[in-house]
Amino acid sequence: MFRFLMVLLMILLLPVSALGEIKTVTHTVKQVFGGSQSPDDARIAAVAKAKREVLEMAGTYIESTTIVRHSRVDRDEILALSAGVLKAEVVSQKNYLTGDAFGIEVAVKVEVDTALLEDRVKKVLEDRMYLEQLTDARAREKTLLQRIADLETENIRLKGPARESAGLEKKFNRASQSLAALAKLESALATRSTALRDYTRSRQLYENGLFSGAQYLEIKTRYEHAVAAVNEAEASVKAGMEETFRTR
Numbered sequence: 001m002f003r004f005l006m007v008l009l010m011i012l013l014l015p016v017s018a019l020g021e022i023k024t025v026t027h028t029v030k031q032v033f034g035g036s037q038s039p040d041d042a043r044i045a046a047v048a049k050a051k052r053e054v055l056e057m058a059g060t061y062i063e064s065t066t067i068v069r070h071s072r073v074d075r076d077e078i079l080a081l082s083a084g085v086l087k088a089e090v091v092s093q094k095n096y097l098t099g100d101a102f103g104i105e106v107a108v109k110v111e112v113d114t115a116l117l118e119d120r121v122k123k124v125l126e127d128r129m130y131l132e133q134l135t136d137a138r139a140r141e142k143t144l145l146q147r148i149a150d151l152e153t154e155n156i157r158l159k160g161p162a163r164e165s166a167g168l169e170k171k172f173n174r175a176s177q178s179l180a181a182l183a184k185l186e187s188a189l190a191t192r193s194t195a196l197r198d199y200t201r202s203r204q205l206y207e208n209g210l211f212s213g214a215q216y217l218e219i220k221t222r223y224e225h226a227v228a229a230v231n232e233a234e235a236s237v238k239a240g241m242e243e244t245f246r247t248r
Contacts, residue, residue: 036168080134178240
């Protein structure tokens, strides 16, 4: 009993920064659709936009970490770090009617565990290849969202046969599918980054005789599969981007 009370007292005396806390950031995006933009394409665009914007909002917690304050990290890398260490989760989706147009409303949230944030940011900063690829993915996403915004403007401007002539339906679909492929790539990059750390650690242990050959081979194979998944996802995104920005 005495030991339990001592442990409890030590926990209570810890500073708040050591204990950490969970910060929740929420955000809602409304996406009007119609004409040549399908509900599915509108939903993909709305989810991507909502997640991007909530990660930008949560970026203030990334900027507040000690390691970022003492590093040369630009604004694009802050967003990349947010995407690399935080998870934006869709909490609700619903359709709505406004005037004579339909729309979809997407609500997302990010939970920031301040006790774990510093260590997670450090790991991404140490994996420069991962950070560069995340930054590139954010830039691609921004380009795709702007493409969709331009198509939405054209969708409003053109009527009936003119929309079909411009091939808007196909263009919307290409852009939304590219966004979906980009999300898969980011997931594959995260898996590859974790697998690389495990592989590097296991190789050191193996070389020092602290890991069996079978254990090392298992982790090495897992890493190789993760690399192959990234290459496959990257090829899909590249092909999708090329299709998205074709003139027809």
